[in-house]
Amino acid sequence: xxxxxxxxxxxxxxxxxxxxxxxxxxxxxxxxxxxxxxxxxxxxxxxxxxxxxxxxxxxxxxxxxxxxxxxxxxxxxxxxxxxxxxxxxxxxxxxxxxxxxxxxxxxxxxxxxxxxxxxxxxxxxxxxxxxxxxxxxxxxxxxxxxxxxxxxxxxxxxxxxxxxxxxxxxxxxxxxxxxxxxxxxxxxxxxxxxxxxxxxxxxxxxxxxxxxxxxxxxxxxxxxxxxxxxxxxxxxxxxxxxxxxxxxxxxxxxxxxxxxxxxxxxxxxxxxxxxxxxxxxxxxxxxxxxxxxxxxxxxxxxxxxxxxxxxxxxxxxxxxxxxxxxxxxxxxxxxxxxxxxxxxxxxxxxxxxxxxxxxxxxxxxxxxxxxxxxxxxxxxxxxxxxxxxxxxxxxxxxxxxxxxxxxxxxxxxxxxxxxxxxxxxxxxxxxxxxxxxxxxxxxxxxxxxxxxxxxxxxxxxxxxxxxxxxxxxxxxxxxxxxxxxxxxxxxxxxxxxxxxxxxxxxxxxxxxxxxxxxxxxxxxxxxxxxxxxxxxxxxxxxxxxxxxxxxxxxxxxxxxxxxxxxxxxxxxxxxxxxxxxxxxxxx
Numbered sequence: 001x002x003x004x005x006x007x008x009x010x011x012x013x014x015x016x017x018x019x020x021x022x023x024x025x026x027x028x029x030x031x032x033x034x035x036x037x038x039x040x041x042x043x044x045x046x047x048x049x050x051x052x053x054x055x056x057x058x059x060x061x062x063x064x065x066x067x068x069x070x071x072x073x074x075x076x077x078x079x080x081x082x083x084x085x086x087x088x089x090x091x092x093x094x095x096x097x098x099x100x101x102x103x104x105x106x107x108x109x110x111x112x113x114x115x116x117x118x119x120x121x122x123x124x125x126x127x128x129x130x131x132x133x134x135x136x137x138x139x140x141x142x143x144x145x146x147x148x149x150x151x152x153x154x155x156x157x158x159x160x161x162x163x164x165x166x167x168x169x170x171x172x173x174x175x176x177x178x179x180x181x182x183x184x185x186x187x188x189x190x191x192x193x194x195x196x197x198x199x200x201x202x203x204x205x206x207x208x209x210x211x212x213x214x215x216x217x218x219x220x221x222x223x224x225x226x227x228x229x230x231x232x233x234x235x236x237x238x239x240x241x242x243x244x245x246x247x248x249x250x251x252x253x254x255x256x257x258x259x260x261x262x263x264x265x266x267x268x269x270x271x272x273x274x275x276x277x278x279x280x281x282x283x284x285x286x287x288x289x290x291x292x293x294x295x296x297x298x299x300x301x302x303x304x305x306x307x308x309x310x311x312x313x314x315x316x317x318x319x320x321x322x323x324x325x326x327x328x329x330x331x332x333x334x335x336x337x338x339x340x341x342x343x344x345x346x347x348x349x350x351x352x353x354x355x356x357x358x359x360x361x362x363x364x365x366x367x368x369x370x371x372x373x374x375x376x377x378x379x380x381x382x383x384x385x386x387x388x389x390x391x392x393x394x395x396x397x398x399x400x401x402x403x404x405x406x407x408x409x410x411x412x413x414x415x416x417x418x419x420x421x422x423x424x425x426x427x428x429x430x431x432x433x434x435x436x437x438x439x440x441x442x443x444x445x446x447x448x449x450x451x452x453x454x455x456x457x458x459x460x461x462x463x464x465x466x467x468x469x470x471x472x473x474x475x476x477x478x479x480x481x482x483x484x485x486x487x488x489x490x491x492x493x494x495x496x497x498x499x500x501x502x503x504x505x506x507x508x509x510x511x512x513x514x515x516x517x518x519x520x521x522x523x524x525x526x527x528x529x530x531x532x533x534x535x536x537x538x539x540x541x542x543x544x545x546x547x548x549x550x551x552x553x554x555x556x557x558x559x560x561x562x563x564x565x566x567x568x569x570x571x572x573x574x575x576x577x578x579x580x581x582x583x584x585x586x587x
Contacts, residue, residue: 008107025062029226030174033060034144034150037151037152040057043055054107056107065082067080068111096110096111098111115173115224116222119219120221121218124215128164129155129164131212132168134519135418137526141175161217175419178228179224179230180228180294181301184295200304218236220234227284228281231273232273233277235275235276243270244262247268253279277291311424311426313449315432318443320443321443330565333565341380342538351538351563357583380536382509382541382545409432414528434551434552434553435555441531441533452490459496459505460504461505477514493532494532496508505535512549512550531553531554532554534556538556563580
């Protein structure tokens, strides 16, 4: 072993558990899963920080073994003597040989994990973890029963993005979904109008998009549950995955060409896995199942098409409110701009360019301006955040490919139990663009539908309060939102309108982030949509932060006020107000 690996080498023990005649193969596997999760939690809660840091169960299964460590490939067989014993025989093997790039190397973080091996990264992992945390209060499963409380938290703290993905995948499989089905939920292929896949498959993905968000990022993932073994690629295809099938019924799939060599006359078939596609072997039937067949089987499990058509609401189908908007006077507009910190650059270089060109204004990737934290000038909260940027070997996403695989479509409403499937699970509102005009927000607020109840709360604070006016207002806002959820409201608007000389707006990012994380802590976030009505947000960076910290929709009424003024004064190239709105939303 190397010096670092030897310095953290764990004490390894093998545990054997007798199943008993009362267990079927599936129920035994679920019980072992519960035992492992319960053991992990007890160690974490023991107060023994050394045990908490190093205790790890690579596998506890009646179907799979996991051998891993901080080892070079040629060391694995020598270190784990089982692998050199001829009595150990398997038709399946997952091998992961790659150094860690996103975490510091550790024995427990070596791959493969319990179900998957992953080449890539999950760029959305922070949000995925938070959403899984808040869904825990809704989890119910007839297969897991009362044991559901013993497996919480679903995602082990302090692990890597791949480990968190693996935690979520094994939950879905333990609750009854097949491994291919679970992978389709977590890493869906592109299902927008420009991707020519069957309509039933699109409705399957749309149904599951209402259940959970994708775990997004460049990924080549292979997985095994003891029956199925196979893999998938992310919808961008940002990681390679090639396979070979031999005439003597061996299939090898790897992230590189030539991981194993074969005589040319023994090769029956070879190819590459395409973006969003599956390739699986069913060891029970002894067949390689192609993408179309396995997806057709999964899609046929439930009438997903009917469920979506009968329950999902397209926002575009809601009768519009036909809001008659009156432009602000020059003095009102000036006060709004002063309060929310608009400057000439915001208006001339950003907003006008976004409307005239229907795209974000061109700028440098870097900036030499001082960090906001070092500035002696007042700064908007947005300025304290920078994009997490890593220059790696991903190919550039060109606009043509971007249109095929990316979408702004989102679903708002109350989420249901992730471990079951009912028609009501997709009773959500489908939104094509989460940046709302004033009329669109009025349409949603005035819509009378018993399944979607709207509530409006103010996010202002009393500036005359002697101590802690802002903090007190934030705490009150969080509790008020929670109370509205308890009262059955599943569309909550947070607004900074109504400001005056005594009441100032809470910074929108602070308000939305505080409410979002409060609801995660009390495990109620999945029961409502948070809609922000604020004059503060105006450029792409602001919206990215607001959506990242919990907003489902944003109505930037300050932007619309500024653009209305420019439009009616003839200072925009665009001569149609509808086109002004469309161009800004597109940008």
